[in-house]
Amino acid sequence: MTSIGTLHYLVVAAALFILGVIGVLTRRNVVIVLMSIELILNAVNLNLVAFSRLWGVHGQVFAIFVITDAAAEAAVGLGILIAFFRNKETVNLDEMDLMKW
């Protein structure tokens, strides 16, 4: 525990990943579910950058691409949310069941 190694960063990333998964599976508010997805992406980023310390700068380049993808996905997801909210006036995930049989 005296010197911080790679495994310490991996455990922190795993904790953030688990928190994101719990948020996606349990919350009813759509915006908070989208924010939990961002938590998951950040956990992956921490993993990538932690391993880039061992194996070269490639992990950091991949982390930059992940951040770019997260921006595009957040924009599109929030656009869908706004379009849905204009029709149904709710942000409750349980009430978004138009495609259920």
Next chain:
Amino acid sequence: MPAVLYAAGFQAGRDAHPMTVGTGFAARIMEPVATTFFFYLLSGLAVLGGVLVITRKNAVHSALALILTLLALAGLYLMLYAPFVAGVQIILYAGGIMVLFLFVIMLVNLEHSEKEDQFNHQWVAGVLAAAALSGLFLATYVTGRALFPQRVLQLPEQSNTQSVAVLLYGNYMFSFEIASLLLLVAIIGAVVMAKKRI
């Protein structure tokens, strides 16, 4: 000892030691200070922010907690000698994506959604699935503890941006262009979906 390091920096040029900052007479070695304390502080802040994101009733509080997590992660990237990714994280993630989230929360914020139940009716199954996943992580990290080597790469600290740029515009040029195309598509999609009349 500092005099020796000054002399080494002046005579051997900028690459005398990977942690050299400055050139000539102003060269000095930057050693990491209080690594353990800062690691636990930053990772504690990140996990605290994560817990607050998934438990708050008010969506604005969740967004602020996520900003706390993002800034703590940027600090962790700095500790991992990745200053460019840390800067990108602060500018793009905390300064761009979270502002987008806050704008949308402002648009869809309903008073009564704070008074309803916050967790859906299948939260037990969700927590059980997350517990199973955490068990898998634990098993992996405990059995694979010997896989991670002790030595870390000593990359020169002042040329991290240059190294990232060489890879980004060299090996990964195609992915870079595709990412810009992806952003263009995302912009057009978001504008079309959020318009009142197409």
